[in-house]
Amino acid sequence: MEKLPNPFLSSGYMGSAYFCNRKLETGLLTNYMQNGIHVALFAIRRIGKTGLISHVFHPFQNSKKVACIYIDILSTQNLSDFTNQLATAVYNRFPAQKSLGKKFMEMVQLFRPTITFDELTGSPSLMLSVQTKAQKEKSLAQIFTFLDSQNIRVVFAIDEFQQILEYPETNTESILRTLMQQLKNTSFIFCGSNQKLMHQIFNSAKRPFFASCTSMHLDAIAESDYKKFIATKFKEYNRTIDAECLDFICDFTCLHTFYTQNFCFNLFSKQHAHTTLEHALETAVEILKINESTFYQYKNLLTKAQWNLLTAMAKEEQVFQPQAKSFIQKYNLGTPALVKRGLEALLSKEMIYYQSGIEKPYYQVYDKFLMRWLSKN
Numbered sequence: 001m002e003k004l005p006n007p008f009l010s011s012g013y014m015g016s017a018y019f020c021n022r023k024l025e026t027g028l029l030t031n032y033m034q035n036g037i038h039v040a041l042f043a044i045r046r047i048g049k050t051g052l053i054s055h056v057f058h059p060f061q062n063s064k065k066v067a068c069i070y071i072d073i074l075s076t077q078n079l080s081d082f083t084n085q086l087a088t089a090v091y092n093r094f095p096a097q098k099s100l101g102k103k104f105m106e107m108v109q110l111f112r113p114t115i116t117f118d119e120l121t122g123s124p125s126l127m128l129s130v131q132t133k134a135q136k137e138k139s140l141a142q143i144f145t146f147l148d149s150q151n152i153r154v155v156f157a158i159d160e161f162q163q164i165l166e167y168p169e170t171n172t173e174s175i176l177r178t179l180m181q182q183l184k185n186t187s188f189i190f191c192g193s194n195q196k197l198m199h200q201i202f203n204s205a206k207r208p209f210f211a212s213c214t215s216m217h218l219d220a221i222a223e224s225d226y227k228k229f230i231a232t233k234f235k236e237y238n239r240t241i242d243a244e245c246l247d248f249i250c251d252f253t254c255l256h257t258f259y260t261q262n263f264c265f266n267l268f269s270k271q272h273a274h275t276t277l278e279h280a281l282e283t284a285v286e287i288l289k290i291n292e293s294t295f296y297q298y299k300n301l302l303t304k305a306q307w308n309l310l311t312a313m314a315k316e317e318q319v320f321q322p323q324a325k326s327f328i329q330k331y332n333l334g335t336p337a338l339v340k341r342g343l344e345a346l347l348s349k350e351m352i353y354y355q356s357g358i359e360k361p362y363y364q365v366y367d368k369f370l371m372r373w374l375s376k377n
Contacts, residue, residue, distance in 0.1 A: 007233040008264040013054035020229040020257075021221050022052055029056045032214060033155050033187060034066075038180065040202040040209075041191035043218035044353050045366065046258035049191050052218065053157045067147070067154045069093050074160035079136045079169045080128075086143055086156075087113070087126040100150060107146050111139050133169070141179055148183045157189040162197035173201065177208035188213075195353065217357060220255040230264055234275065237268075241275040248280045252372060254317075259368040263287065288373045295373050298351070309333055309342040310351055310365065314374035318362040 009018055032039050033056065043049040050072075057068035071089045076082050087108060094101035105113070111128035118125065128139050147154045164172045180188060190213060192198040202209050221229075227246045234241045249267070253259040267275060267283045299307055312331035313319050321327060322343055323336040333339050343363070346352045355362050365371035 003237075006265055006268050007237065008230075008261050008268055010258050010262040010265060013051055013058070015058070016055065019051065019055050021225040022048070022055065025052055025216070025218060026056055028216065029053075029189070032216075033068075033189070034153075036153070036185070036187045038187055038213040039189045039216055040198065040213040041189055041216045041218060042195060042198055043191065043193065044195065044355075045193040045350070046256065047218055047220065048257035049193075049218050050159060051257070053159075053189065053191070057155075057157070065152055067093055067152050068157070069154065070157045070159065072159040073163045076163055076167075078167050079140070079172055079175075082164070082167070082172075083136060083140045083143070084125070084127050086140070087128055088124070090143060090147065091115075091124065091126045103150075104146065107142060108139075110142075111135070136169070137175055140175070144179050144183060144186060148186045150185075152185070154186040155189065156186065157191065160192050160194075161190040162192040162194045162201065165197055165201070173208045177212060180212070194350070195356070196347070221257065223250050223255055226250060226255055226260060233264075234268070239268075239273055239275065242277060244277045245275055245280045248277055248284075252280075252284055253368050254364075254371075256368050284372070287369055288376075291369050292373070295370055298370065301349070302345075302351075303342075305334065305338055306342045306345050309339060310346060311374045311377075313352060313363060314365050314371040317371070317375075318364055320360060320362045322363055 004014060004018065007018055013019070029039065029041075029052065031037075041049055041053075053070060057070065060066045060068050069089045071085045073082055073085055076085055090104060091101070094104055096102055096105050108126070108128060114127045114129070116125050116127065117123065164176070169175075180186075190198075190202070190209075201207055202213060202215065204210060227250065230246060230249065231241055249260065249263055253263050263283065266287060267280060270279060270283070272279055302310065308331065309322075312327070312333060313322070315331075316327070319327065323339050328334070328336065328339060333342075343352070347354065350366055352363050353366050355364060365374070
């Protein structure tokens with residue numbers, strides 16, 4: 001494969017050469033997948049869960065024994081949308097020219113499928129004509145059952161799975177859990193970026209998916225691994241980068257995958273033979289300046305109290321007790337009740353997140369560039 005002009009990707013997957021570490025997570029997820037174990041993958045937004053799934057699926061892309069199918073259901077509004085997304089993903093994985101693809105199209109003819117093509121990408125989409133509740137459930141069941149009956153192992157990765165809680169069909173969880181129990185050769189990787197809702201689905205004893213999956217938590221890549229990756233990529237393009245520059249990158253982006261990759265993309269694009277801390281500082285200023293208009297738009301979406309709370313959290317970076325008297329007084333945030341309402345609003349808007357599952361849980365601003373911009377203004 002020919003080298004990319006820039007080795008730092010903030011979206012998409014271009015092979016293992018451009019993928020940083022995740023050896024432990026890759027090994028675990030591959031093992032679970034090959035042994036038919038269902039997985040609930042918990043990860044905050046832009047930390048690299050989609051990239052990890054692509055990395056794990058990549059070796060099986062041409063396999064005749066294992067079919068890996070990925071769908072992102074964030075844009076779906078109901079069970080019909082979900083079924084159409086699923087049918088489209090299956091159709092793309094098994095083209096109609098292939099024998100299994102032909103069988104699949106014959107199977108879905110009952111639901112009078114319509115094939116359309118995206119004007120920009122040319123990618124096909126499959127839409128099934130289902131109206132009643134019974135038809136919706138039947139079409140979904142038939143897709144899963146059809147694939148499960150073939151002489152292959154099927155792995156579905158369903159991204160932004162918490163979206164099913166927004167469906168008007170309030171029994172979607174029960175439908176999917178029941179279908180999942182009936183399948184023998186099919187396993188699932190359920191992942192989502194809204195930690196609170198994902199935990200509701202999989203960790204509440206009152207919900208259908210309770211104790212149905214093995215949990216995996218995706219954290220930031222270790223600093224030493226990321227520094228090694230960045231330095232190696234510069235070296236592969238006959239460039240060097242200072243150690244203090246690497247320190248700054250990791251600190252500035254908090255090792256949050258999207259922001260680290262984005263920063264390195266911008267820094268690398270300057271094409272310095274030797275990259276120094278001064279170059280990194282210049283890049284940081286440029287990134288914040290470019291995004292400034294977006295940051296002001298965020299401000300317009302929040303109340304003054306919410307914006308003040310967000311700014312205070314950015315300055316602290318990690319907030320362990322946001323309703324503590326010392327924190328409230330330090331930033332003149334009003335009352336604990338006002339801060340509590342502000343936290344709830346910022347969490348619902350996904351401006352901040354709560355890092356749980358560790359010894360000392362904390363709140364942090366989601367967008368690392370916004371966090372740095374707020375902390376200096």
